[in-house]
Each structure stands twice: as structure tokens, then as C-alpha cells.
Amino acid sequence: MELGGVRAISPRGLAEHGIHYLAGRAALSVRERTPGTVILLALRGTSTEFSIDTTAAAVLAFVKAEALWSRNQGEPWLQIGSGLVIAAPGIVRTLRCQGSWRAAITFVPREAMASFVPALPPDMQIFPDRRLLDRAMQTFIEGLLSGDERATAIERYALEQLIVEMSGAILLDRVGAAPGLGSPRAVLRDRAMAVIAQQCGDPSLTPSQVAREVQSSLRQLQLVFAEAENSVADEIRRQRARLARTLLGDSRYDVLSIEQVAKRAGFQSPMSLRRALAEAYKTTPRALRAQRHA
Structure with a gap:
């Protein structure tokens, strides 16, 4: 094709x-x-x-x-x-x-x-x-x-990003609270996932801050995430990796260094960014940029 x-x-x-x-x-x-x-x-x-x-x-x-x-x-x-x-x-x-x-x-x-x-x-x-x-x-x-x-090549890239973002948002909205969809605990986790997705670029975002945003104790929120074999900290790191991957795949941000990308995505250091990308996508910041250029 x-x-x-x-x-x-x-x-x-x-x-x-x-x-x-x-x-x-x-x-x-x-x-x-x-x-x-x-x-x-x-x-x-x-x-x-x-x-x-x-x-x-x-x-x-x-x-x-x-x-x-x-x-x-x-x-x-x-x-x-x-x-x-x-x-x-x-x-x-x-x-x-x-x-x-x-x-x-x-x-x-x-x-x-x-x-x-x-x-x-x-x-x-x-x-x-x-x-x-x-x-x-x-x-x-x-x-x-x-x-x-x-x-065009730019349009294909933009379309792919839009479709992935819309698909991900629908999953967060529809099944992000699974298991136990519709239960109070699931609704709590769903709200926390939305907060993390929206604020992951803020380097000051912590599990405690997420708990305050959704008006829950940190212990209760951690238990809700544990039911889905996840944690609040892991979800923050996952969403930051997603944001970094988007920045590294966008030519408009080629002027940013890896350190600047890490900061914009909410990471404390380039090393934290590299570890998160390796865990989530089995890749590196430079490899993501090189793949787009190729």
C-alpha cells in the first residue's frame, strides 16, 4: 500500500x-x-x-x-x-x-x-x-x-498521534477504572488516572498530591491502584513516559535537548527519563528521534 x-x-x-x-x-x-x-x-x-x-x-x-x-x-x-x-x-x-x-x-x-x-x-x-x-x-x-x-509524512505523523491520544482517552474514560467498573473504588481510581494524565508534566506531581486532588487518603488510593496491579507512582511515571515519547516524536521539539524534554515531561533528570522510556517502550530518547528522522 x-x-x-x-x-x-x-x-x-x-x-x-x-x-x-x-x-x-x-x-x-x-x-x-x-x-x-x-x-x-x-x-x-x-x-x-x-x-x-x-x-x-x-x-x-x-x-x-x-x-x-x-x-x-x-x-x-x-x-x-x-x-x-x-x-x-x-x-x-x-x-x-x-x-x-x-x-x-x-x-x-x-x-x-x-x-x-x-x-x-x-x-x-x-x-x-x-x-x-x-x-x-x-x-x-x-x-x-x-x-x-x-x-503527507507530516499529516501521517499528526494523524497517528491524534488517533492514539483519542483512543487512550476513551480507554481512560471507559475502562480506566477496571476492575470493578462503576464501584466507588473504581470511580476513585478513574478520577486519579485523569488527574495524572492531565498533570504528569508537572515535576511536583506526587502520589500524595494526586490523593489530595481526588479528596482521598494516600493509603486508600494506593489500595485502589493495587487492585489493578498498579501503583500511583508507576502510573505517574508511565504517563510522563508517554508525554516524553510524544515530545521526542514531534519535530517542533527538536530544538529541545534531552534534558529539556525530560523537564517538560515532569522527570527530575534525563536518567529518569531514559529508565521510564526503556520500561514503557523498550527504547531510548535518541532512538525515538532517529526513528522519526529515518
Whole structure:
């Protein structure tokens, strides 16, 4: 595929993304755009049955169908509603769409989403209630896939960053409080995650400060994070690594030294930045810049 372009793909091309037809191939249209490491698909058709294997990517899909069923292998069909679908890497499901249907699907690499939420739910989740952010993302993706304009290198980079940020924000909003979604403890953790994501660039941000922001004791907040096998300090470091990765991947910040990038991302020293990037992304500041230039 020519970089930056949109193409129609066949069933074989769709299978490369872990989506396999099982029945009802007639009148099916599939378009693909790949701005960097994320993959965007627009599917439209009539009654169809197919299996989905999310392989190594997190999946956010916006599905609208007259009637929709889902099942795991060996289980009975379960009727579900249209809406936002979130699936962690490695989930296998069979879907059956009846009547006219359409879907806008985003595949985001596992490592990109790990900086937003430490873990995703073990099974596919469907959210029939639509919120402002996921409606905006759906409109954005469908717009990218509806035209044939070829994106420039700068546009591909910007599109990739926007899609990763929107996907991560949706995960924080929808499943950032898992496990125990909806419980008071989960709501507390969700609020803390939002504070960390917004303020991670402040070098004075500490677990104690996060606890004060969400009106909780530090001990209570630490227990809530421990339930998800995480800690407040680890989450602050993860979000700072995400911010640093964004700065290092943006040519506008090439004038900044590694030490200045570390400071802007909230790290106390370049060494702290290097350790965090190695832990979160298995890379270094110089390698991130060199990769973009290449």
C-alpha cells in the first residue's frame, strides 16, 4: 500500500487484520488507511458472519447494525446492541450482523495503549451509550476513510498521534477504572488516572498530591491502584513516559535537548527519563528521534 493513501481491500487483506469471513460475503465494502502504526478500517455490508482475532493490537470499533449477535467458541449466541466496542489484544469472537450494518475500526498497538491503562478487560466490552469523545473519534475516522486524499509524512505523523491520544482517552474514560467498573473504588481510581494524565508534566506531581486532588487518603488510593496491579507512582511515571515519547516524536521539539524534554515531561533528570522510556517502550530518547528522522 502507498503510504498515506486509502485503499479498498479484499477478504484476504481483511484476514491480515484478524477478521475472517464465515458467511454472507455479498455487498461488502472494506476500506483501509494506515497512518503509521495504527490501522483504520471502514466496513459496510448486509447480513454477514465473521470472526475477529485482535492479535497484538487493542481494538476500538464503532458499530451500527439492525441486529447484532456475538459469541465465544462453543457458547450460544448473545444478542448485543450497536455502539462502541473495546477489545484487548488476543480476544477471539464471532459476530453476526443482520440487515444493513457498518463499522469503523481502529487497531492501536498494545504498547501505545499500555501508557494510558495498565490492563484492558479480559473480554470484549460493548458500550451502547454514546459519549462526546467516542462520537467525535468515530466521525474523525469515518472522514479519513471516506476520501481518497493521500496524506503527507507530516499529516501521517499528526494523524497517528491524534488517533492514539483519542483512543487512550476513551480507554481512560471507559475502562480506566477496571476492575470493578462503576464501584466507588473504581470511580476513585478513574478520577486519579485523569488527574495524572492531565498533570504528569508537572515535576511536583506526587502520589500524595494526586490523593489530595481526588479528596482521598494516600493509603486508600494506593489500595485502589493495587487492585489493578498498579501503583500511583508507576502510573505517574508511565504517563510522563508517554508525554516524553510524544515530545521526542514531534519535530517542533527538536530544538529541545534531552534534558529539556525530560523537564517538560515532569522527570527530575534525563536518567529518569531514559529508565521510564526503556520500561514503557523498550527504547531510548535518541532512538525515538532517529526513528522519526529515518
